[in-house]
Amino acid sequence: MPELPEVETTRRGIATVMPGRILRRLIVHEPRLRWPIPPTLPKTLENTPVVACERRGKYLLIRFPHGTLIVHLGMSGSLRRVPLDAPLRKHDHVEWVFDDARFLLHDPRRFGAVLWHPAEAGPIGDHPLLASLGVEPFDPAFTPALLHAGLQAHRQAVKQLLLGGRIVVGVGNIYASESLYLAEIDPRTPGSRLSRPRSIRLHAAILQTLNQALESGGSTLRDYVNAQGAPGAYFTLHAAVYERDGQPCPRCGTPIRRIVQGQRATYFCPQCQKR
Numbered sequence: 001m002p003e004l005p006e007v008e009t010t011r012r013g014i015a016t017v018m019p020g021r022i023l024r025r026l027i028v029h030e031p032r033l034r035w036p037i038p039p040t041l042p043k044t045l046e047n048t049p050v051v052a053c054e055r056r057g058k059y060l061l062i063r064f065p066h067g068t069l070i071v072h073l074g075m076s077g078s079l080r081r082v083p084l085d086a087p088l089r090k091h092d093h094v095e096w097v098f099d100d101a102r103f104l105l106h107d108p109r110r111f112g113a114v115l116w117h118p119a120e121a122g123p124i125g126d127h128p129l130l131a132s133l134g135v136e137p138f139d140p141a142f143t144p145a146l147l148h149a150g151l152q153a154h155r156q157a158v159k160q161l162l163l164g165g166r167i168v169v170g171v172g173n174i175y176a177s178e179s180l181y182l183a184e185i186d187p188r189t190p191g192s193r194l195s196r197p198r199s200i201r202l203h204a205a206i207l208q209t210l211n212q213a214l215e216s217g218g219s220t221l222r223d224y225v226n227a228q229g230a231p232g233a234y235f236t237l238h239a240a241v242y243e244r245d246g247q248p249c250p251r252c253g254t255p256i257r258r259i260v261q262g263q264r265a266t267y268f269c270p271q272c273q274k275r
Contacts, residue, residue, distance in 0.1 A: 003058065011054070017103075022050075025046060026095070026097075028094055030093035034072070048064050057136075069114065070115040072112050077112040079103055082102055136168075137171065144203040148199035148200070151192065152194070157189065171206055174242045182209060189275045249272055254272070
């Protein structure tokens with residue numbers, strides 16, 4: 001699934017093109033995504049200027065004067081720029097057409113979403129999909145103290161708390177395993193058992209891991225492409241533990257172990273990472 005670095009990489013790409021341009025047409029080829037695209041949406045956005053391209057968690061927010069388009073890339077989707085005359089590929093479901101630019105939403109599994117939030121419905125942050133999200137990891141509000149307080153309130157495993165997104169958003173499955181390895185914390189440790197010093201270490205590890213992912217193009221998917229259609233540099237190739245079960249730990253040489261938590265694979269070093 002595209003995680004925060006992939007979505008942020010996409011946002012940065014479309015933000016260099018869309019804002020200030022007039023969306024001439026929104027063409028919906030397949031409305032049956034995770035939630036059906038309203039048949040009135042193309043008319044709502046026809047010949048309307050884009051104000052800004054933002055992000056909240058894994059959601060792209062394309063702002064217009066009269067509302068915001070919420071776009072989710074689903075399990076394996078992408079939003080990429082293509083030539084004006086490029087033919088559609090299978091699974092290209094939605095087009096954004098400008099005078100000199102064109103973008104396609106490609107979503108093979110149709111788990112993505114294109115939703116409209118009109119301005120009269122209130123602040124975009126109050127939308128049900130966004131209202132319960134935790135703080136952004138690169139927001140100054142995400143501090144070691146905030147992370148520690150959030151973890152202390154729960155007895156759930158720290159890996160699951162990171163994936164839940166209610167304390168901090170964007171620490172997906174790969175990044176959670178890598179951050180916990182960097183911080184030398186066993187992923188099964190209850191959040192309430194993490195001391196302040198360990199929370200400080202985990203906070204730093206989360207930021208370091210996400211920054212490295214952004215630098216590599218935010219690629220957790222082998223077929224992921226950014227807004228320009230270019231593939232990422234594959235962060236997973238540089239991962240210390242993710243998908244490396246049985247291989248030696250880069251620090252101590254102990255074989256990396258794989259377990260399943262909440263139906264998601266977790267990778268860790270049983271020697272370096274302590275409960």
